Amino acid sequence: MHDIRLIRDDPEGFDAALARRGLEPASAKILSLDTEGRALTTRIQEAQSRRNEASKAIGQAMGQGDTDKAEQLKAEVAELKKTMPQMEEDGRTVAAKLTAMLETIPNLPADDVPQGEGEEDNVEVSSWGEKRAFDFEPSEHADLGPALGMDFETGAKISGARFTFLRGGMARLHRAIAQFMLDRQVNQNGYLECAPPVLVNDAAMYGTDKLPKFAEDSFKTTDGRWLIPTSEVSLTSSVMGEIIDDLAEPIRLTALTPCFRSEAGAAGKDTRGFIRQHQFEKVELVSICRPEDSEAEHERMTECAEGVLQALGLPYRKMLLCTGDMGFGARKTYDLEVWLPGQGAYREISSCSNTGAFQARRMNARYRPEDGGKKTDFVHTLNGSGLAVGRTLVAVLENYQNEDGSVTVPEALKPYMGGIDKLEAAA
CATH class of the missing domain: 1.10.287.40 (Serine-tRNA synthetase, tRNA binding domain)
Structure with missing residues (x-):
């Protein structure tokens, strides 16, 4: 607002x-x-x-x-x-x-956001990692995955398009990725682990700028609640209507939750594979801070997401989104795009945004400056993926695949895999 x-x-x-x-x-x-x-x-x-x-x-x-x-x-x-x-x-x-x-006018872009109409005008800020040189033609995850337990057919049978049923080592690897991410954000980056509701009310969706403009992008229950499109909604809304007395240090929250999106605006996009699902898991990062701290917090949050990719050895690039490609509530956004050798392309795996006071005004979230006076001001809120679990699974499959169709488990994930160091097709 x-x-x-x-x-x-x-x-x-x-x-x-x-x-x-x-x-x-x-x-x-x-x-x-x-x-x-x-x-x-x-x-x-x-x-x-x-x-x-x-x-x-x-x-x-x-x-x-x-x-x-x-x-x-x-x-x-x-x-x-x-x-x-x-x-x-x-x-x-x-x-x-x-x-x-x-309430239908998007946030105003920060001064350093590049002008542009769409993703082709985004600016590459940096890149990390060496793309693996394969001595065979790498496969896309949608071709590689089914033999290893990524069951698209059963998911579609019981739920419809854009649902997937994971089995065996594939399900274990998916869980390992999620647990690794959550542990890293809590233990190394100082985020407070939360287990928030995944069903929220209109006020929570409105405060985080998902309503009224994007109602069709989310699922609504018969009793009027919403399935969260991201735990940004639950985590950020935890300060809805609050006046925070001490905000000298940012409040940093993280959660691993299922997320649900109707993908109403993505008809025909990524219909094949595990990239764009109606149900997926994500480790979300949320910060609530003073206005003067939000730019530095945005850089820090993005670095926390980058650290996951670096620990997994996944090449990526950091993009500064242009004015025409930013989300509705963002004033500045960095996207992290991971390299997928099977597709021969970079794909978004994290989006970290500074919304300024835009959400705080909608949810009336304020803080009292350190001088202890009666005057209050709106907080700044930030959110980012640290990371999307399913897309990280896709990146691991494509980057760590072997010529025989097996997939080597990255070193960082082996402690979470119970002795499994390679995914192989069932005999």
Whole structure:
């Protein structure tokens, strides 16, 4: 959500930032509704004040025996009582229109976000690792996986498209990856492990900018709850409506949860394989911090995600997303793209975003500065993948495959594999 005061102070700057996002100017419509709403508020306050004055004056007039004046005042009070409800309703209508407009406008990009229309305009910041030189033609995971326990057919049979049934060593490797990631983020990077709900209410989805604009991208239960598209929703919403007294150090939270996405906007994309599923697991990273700390925290969070890829020996590149490819709530985003030799391409495996105060305003999450005064300010929130478990499994399969169709377990995962050091097809 945007700060209406900033739009009042610099409408031209607001529109210029929207233009960077490829959007039409909006400040004039916003400020028109804002002016109308404030005028109605003033009228309502004046009417309330006059009603109170007139009500008090009725008693005074009666005490003085001035019945004519008392009757006039009674008539005035009656008229105010009659007209005020409509004024209040008009005020609520205008406020609702203003909110509806503001809540559908994306976050404004940071100054150092490159201009662009789509992923082709993203900027490579750095790369890590050497791509493996194969002495055979590497296979895609969708071809390699079925013999090792990645069962696409059974998943589709019991649940439909974009579901997969993992068996045996494949399921064990998937679990090992998730456990390794979670342990690393907790033990080495200082994130607090959480086990949050995966069913949330409208307020949690709204506060993390998933509603109302992206309702079709998520699954809703028959009792009105939502299956989380990412535990960013649960973790960030843990400070919803709170005033945090001590935020000298960022609050860092992590969780391993199932995630659910309808993929409504991804029709026809990645229909083959394990890349884009309706149900998947992810280790999420969330930070809540002071505004002055959020840029450094964004860099740190991204490094924490990079460390997982480095520990697994998976080549990747770090991309700074352009204005046209950033998510709705982000002001700046880094994507980590892992190398998949079977596909001969880099694919996103983590996205780390700084949303500034955008989510905090929606969920009314604030902090009290260290001076202990009464004034509060909105926190900044950040979120990132540390990492997506299924996509990491895909990367391990493609990068560690052998000519005979087996897959070597990376050294970092062997302690989690119960003595299994290679996935092989069942005899």
